Amino acid sequence: MLITALIPLFPLRIALIEARMAWDDPVALGPAPGAPQVIGPCTPSAWAHGVRPGLRVGEALARCPGLDLVVPDPDTARAAAERVTLRLEDLGAAVEPGPDGESWVFEGDGLVRMHGGIDPLLRRARAALPVGAGGRIGVAPTPFASREAARAGVIIHHHDEARDFLAPLPASRLPLSRRSHEALSQLGIRTMGEVAALPHASVLDRLGAEGVRARDMARGEEIAHITPRVPPQAVGEEVSFQESIGALPALEAALRILIARIAERARTRGGSVRAMVVRARLEDGGSWTRAVALREATTDSRRIGIASLPHLAEIPAPVTSLAVEADAGGPPDAGQMAMVHTPDEERMRRAGAALAQVRAAPGAAPVLRLVEMEPWSRLPERTWALGPYEA
Amino acid sequence: MGTRALRGLAATHPVEVFTSPDGTPHAVMQDGRRRLVVAVRDAWRVQDRWWTDEPVDRSYFDVVIEPGRPALIFRERVGEWFTHA
Numbered sequence: 001m002l003i004t005a006l007i008p009l010f011p012l013r014i015a016l017i018e019a020r021m022a023w024d025d026p027v028a029l030g031p032a033p034g035a036p037q038v039i040g041p042c043t044p045s046a047w048a049h050g051v052r053p054g055l056r057v058g059e060a061l062a063r064c065p066g067l068d069l070v071v072p073d074p075d076t077a078r079a080a081a082e083r084v085t086l087r088l089e090d091l092g093a094a095v096e097p098g099p100d101g102e103s104w105v106f107e108g109d110g111l112v113r114m115h116g117g118i119d120p121l122l123r124r125a126r127a128a129l130p131v132g133a134g135g136r137i138g139v140a141p142t143p144f145a146s147r148e149a150a151r152a153g154v155i156i157h158h159h160d161e162a163r164d165f166l167a168p169l170p171a172s173r174l175p176l177s178r179r180s181h182e183a184l185s186q187l188g189i190r191t192m193g194e195v196a197a198l199p200h201a202s203v204l205d206r207l208g209a210e211g212v213r214a215r216d217m218a219r220g221e222e223i224a225h226i227t228p229r230v231p232p233q234a235v236g237e238e239v240s241f242q243e244s245i246g247a248l249p250a251l252e253a254a255l256r257i258l259i260a261r262i263a264e265r266a267r268t269r270g271g272s273v274r275a276m277v278v279r280a281r282l283e284d285g286g287s288w289t290r291a292v293a294l295r296e297a298t299t300d301s302r303r304i305g306i307a308s309l310p311h312l313a314e315i316p317a318p319v320t321s322l323a324v325e326a327d328a329g330g331p332p333d334a335g336q337m338a339m340v341h342t343p344d345e346e347r348m349r350r351a352g353a354a355l356a357q358v359r360a361a362p363g364a365a366p367v368l369r370l371v372e373m374e375p376w377s378r379l380p381e382r383t384w385a386l387g388p389y390e391a
Numbered sequence: 392m393g394t395r396a397l398r399g400l401a402a403t404h405p406v407e408v409f410t411s412p413d414g415t416p417h418a419v420m421q422d423g424r425r426r427l428v429v430a431v432r433d434a435w436r437v438q439d440r441w442w443t444d445e446p447v448d449r450s451y452f453d454v455v456i457e458p459g460r461p462a463l464i465f466r467e468r469v470g471e472w473f474t475h476a
Contacts, residue, residue, distance in 0.1 A: 242399065379440075
């Protein structure tokens with residue numbers, strides 16, 4: 001029994017809440033800074049005016065002159081989705097968050113007795129979803145049927161019921177390639193029930209393995225297991241700037257500081273950094289996020305920097321704050337693989353030891369690093385800054 | 392975040408400046424004393440960040456005040472004087 005929690009258009013709902021706009025108004029997610037000028041998901045009111053995701057901004061405004069565009073905020077949406085995941089995990093569930101950021105699926109069989117029945121379990125799962133976000137819960141034996149059940153908010157106990165439930169739904173919802181959908185359309189097949197009734201050999205012949213998998217989904221016989229995430233041991237650091245910063249050297253200096261703190265906290269916990277997310281809040285109100293996966297878990301801030309610093313060049317606008325969130329669940333003592341240090345590493349090690357001694361001296365002033373902010377600026381206060389020296 | 396965050400150098404501070412009728416600095420209050428400007432080594436104007444909500448329009452003066460100290464002072468468009476710490 002798989003339970004799916006679904007909040008349709010969750011990123012749009014979060015952006016509306018942040019912008020204090022109403023769901024009933026014609027609103028759509030605007031293009032991200034620097035991205036192609038096309039709009040994202042839109043509210044039902046905008047949809048009724050002919051606005052569709054993927055339309056160019058000019059075309060959308062021509063179709064719906066009263067359309068409001070909100071700046072996408074993937075960072076806030078991701079944080080909200082993470083809160084939902086954590087609340088569901090608090091129920092004891094091993095949750096697989098959907099890649100779209102608006103669905104969560106977990107196995108319910110082991111939880112029913114723990115919560116005293118299916119109804120209390122579903123009630124608590126509903127309570128884990130944000131109030132007023134239009135969240136729905138569905139139950140079915142397979143992942144695909146469970147997601148479709150969540151759209152309708154129904155509970156399906158058996159495979160046969162799943163097949164009957166899916167039969168009238170449009171075949172266009174099946175996860176098939178565009179070519180396969182066109183083939184089904186040309187054959188006059190409109191519903192999942194019609195797909196389910198097709199002979200196995202014919203489907204294999206016309207649509208290949210993809211078609212067979214879709215047929216199994218439509219029959220409620222899909223053989224698929226969910227892969228719950230391993231809850232991360234999150235460590236996070238953030239730095240805010242008094243004035244927005246667009247200069248790459250300054251951003252690199254700030255990120256180096258954050259990485260050094262993250263690595264230190266991971267080391268203190270007896271773990272190492274396995275993956276991290278770099279987030280930037282932009283001057284115009286939007287946000288920028290980039291996930292960085294390390295080849296191997298480490299607490300070496302230099303190696304973490306090599307993997308993450310180049311991404312800063314992709315930030316499309318001046319930044320008001322920079323943050324790093326890392327999963328410190330890597331094995332302890334990772335990254336200490338070298339037996340003999342290179343001369344550079346040896347020099348840095350000695351500098352680090354000297355720095356520790358200076359810091360340990362009673363009443364010593366903090367050791368700082370001079371950071372170039374905007375060397376081209378004609379305003380002296382924007383040219384240089386002092387940041388902590390992290391050896 | 393205290394010393395653990397980035398801290399800009401050369402922050403601006405208000406300073407009391409006495410000007411000549413032509414608008415050039417004549418004396419500067421420093422350490423509670425009025426110090427005469429003995430030389431204006433350079434003067435220039437900076438108009439910057441006009442594309443933001445906080446545009447900058449400054450008249451800079453690189454001066455020498457008695458008894459021979461260099462100082463960089465500027466006047467904002469509204470008339471207030473500042474120096475860089």
